[in-house]
Amino acid sequence: MSFLIVLAALALLMFVAYRGYSVILFAPVAALGAVLLTDPSLVAPMFTGLFMDKMVGFVKLYFPVFLLGAIFGKVIELSGFSKSIVAAVIKVVGAKRAMLSIVLVGAILTYGGVSLFVVVFAVYPFAAEMFRQSNIPKRLIPGTIALGAFTFTMDSLPGTPQIQNIIPSTFFKTDTWAAPWLGTLGGLFILALGMVYLEWRRRQAAAAGEGYGTNLVNEPEPFEHTNLPNPLIALLPLVLVGVMNKVFTLLIPEFYGKSHSFVPAVIGKAAPVVQEISKIVAIWAVEGALLVGILTVFIFGGKAVISRFAEGSKAAIAGSLLASMNTASEYGFGAVIAALPGFLVVADGLRAIPNPLVNEAITVTALAGITGSASGGMSIALAAMADTFIQSAQAAGIPLEVLHRVAAMASGGMDTLPHNGAVITLLAVTGLTHRQSYKDIFSITLIKTLAVFFIITLYYAFGIV
Numbered sequence: 001m002s003f004l005i006v007l008a009a010l011a012l013l014m015f016v017a018y019r020g021y022s023v024i025l026f027a028p029v030a031a032l033g034a035v036l037l038t039d040p041s042l043v044a045p046m047f048t049g050l051f052m053d054k055m056v057g058f059v060k061l062y063f064p065v066f067l068l069g070a071i072f073g074k075v076i077e078l079s080g081f082s083k084s085i086v087a088a089v090i091k092v093v094g095a096k097r098a099m100l101s102i103v104l105v106g107a108i109l110t111y112g113g114v115s116l117f118v119v120v121f122a123v124y125p126f127a128a129e130m131f132r133q134s135n136i137p138k139r140l141i142p143g144t145i146a147l148g149a150f151t152f153t154m155d156s157l158p159g160t161p162q163i164q165n166i167i168p169s170t171f172f173k174t175d176t177w178a179a180p181w182l183g184t185l186g187g188l189f190i191l192a193l194g195m196v197y198l199e200w201r202r203r204q205a206a207a208a209g210e211g212y213g214t215n216l217v218n219e220p221e222p223f224e225h226t227n228l229p230n231p232l233i234a235l236l237p238l239v240l241v242g243v244m245n246k247v248f249t250l251l252i253p254e255f256y257g258k259s260h261s262f263v264p265a266v267i268g269k270a271a272p273v274v275q276e277i278s279k280i281v282a283i284w285a286v287e288g289a290l291l292v293g294i295l296t297v298f299i300f301g302g303k304a305v306i307s308r309f310a311e312g313s314k315a316a317i318a319g320s321l322l323a324s325m326n327t328a329s330e331y332g333f334g335a336v337i338a339a340l341p342g343f344l345v346v347a348d349g350l351r352a353i354p355n356p357l358v359n360e361a362i363t364v365t366a367l368a369g370i371t372g373s374a375s376g377g378m379s380i381a382l383a384a385m386a387d388t389f390i391q392s393a394q395a396a397g398i399p400l401e402v403l404h405r406v407a408a409m410a411s412g413g414m415d416t417l418p419h420n421g422a423v424i425t426l427l428a429v430t431g432l433t434h435r436q437s438y439k440d441i442f443s444i445t446l447i448k449t450l451a452v453f454f455i456i457t458l459y460y461a462f463g464i465v
Contacts (some may be wrong), residue, residue, distance in 0.1 A: 104149025
């Protein structure tokens, strides 16, 4: 019964998200409904002590990233930089390769260390301009951005600085370059199949006479000027965000050390505020890089940005608030579900799978799907079962680097179900609904999941690491 309660909560949240209802409202409803059916006395304590605690903690850490990412995307749009880059890319690769261009832009940013959520804000203006000029249906934009940002550069390619590739290293004592050949081949598998699928969908729409669409929501404003900025200048803010993210990641620990504390200047004896730099360096680095990117757009964009920034920033701020609260609600939902007895039933049932790599893959992707979070599901799975995975792998002679790569890629498998925070953010930013665009996101999700078993097969067939 406890297992069915967890499934019912998950099904309810996916259903309401797909139907277009607010996850901010229904995430606590679904989570606390499960608590009510499990132990009614825990409803209030779980809501205040767990759901709200995790939700507020997420906002505390990540809202500035959402805000700066939204503003960065807006000034890129207002400056005309997006249209300049789109025009240059179309000239180089051709209008029919608009999808590949957007996938590659998202992949470069993600692999450069830019947050997945920031990539959504930054790439969308490019995608909207490019799809409009190429007359490709807007409803295909989310699937295209998802392929570029949420897949092979998030957890497959060796060395990616995304959190999904960092978490396994703390459990298996590996590094982010673990199993480089498996990761690279898995990434190419995802890119190839993903592009085949997206191009098939584009051809379907073209054959049906479907264009970009009309009466759409959250459309980037058209850029009126005929003299577009130089594409190299337009690319500069994006390049600087990636470069400065890496620079700040290296410099911040050198400047602050392992931890930093200060005493607030208030009346009376105040306790010092202590911060562990290792836990927040990635966030500070992204925030600093985005500020550099925004300032660069202001410097080179000039009056085109300043004259419209007041109104444009209002829309960006509203979008960042909605996106961050949606994701934070999902985070709180996952925390509550993970604390219920039914979740332990799921975890214990997965232990029965005999093959260590298949066991790890199914366990991680299942928990990521239930919690709606790649990093959250993987953290829960490895915290509970990493020792078991290691023992089974050592008994079978499997290198821990392979465990690392399988765990990382599996976390990005079924995590993108309808209630996933990144999916909801992507749809909110693009102004589309689950009903319009989730089919393509889910198809990319299936390809991601298939890729995990593809690399497991490669390892057992050829011993590739």
